[in-house]
Amino acid sequence: MTDDRCAHCPTPAGIPCHATKARHLCDRMDPDHPRYNPAFGPSIGDISRKLAARRYPSPAQQATNLAHSLWDWATSGFSLAGDEEVARRRAICLDCEQWDDGRCRICGCFLAAKIRMKTEHCPIAKW
Secondary structure (H helix, E strand, C coil): CCCCCCCCCCCCCCCCCHHHHCHHHHHCCCCCCCCCCCCHHHHHHHHHHHHHHCCCCCHHHHHHHHHHHHHHHHHCCCCECCHHHHHHHHHHHHHCCCEECCEECCCCCEHHHHCCECCCCCCCCCC
């Protein structure tokens, strides 16, 4: 992503500003613009920080991970983890620093499905 932020950008240095894709937000940060509203500054900064923190493997790597997972699961006869194991895995994932709103930042998997597949494991060996 190119960092073509506006002159009044509230996003901290070193973090790409994601408001550049929605210039109407940048307009609200320009004191000379009729739609100026300084209250938008923290929101733009927060959005940019959250998006910058979301780092997943490349789409190609995620597709490879999914293919391997589905193959292993299919060859196991589509075996599912028991309720206790699913609950244990869920608790570990929810407390993990790599948990990101239902996804794992390490492998990119959607954990609601992954924790149910008996053949799956945590990519950083927590379960």
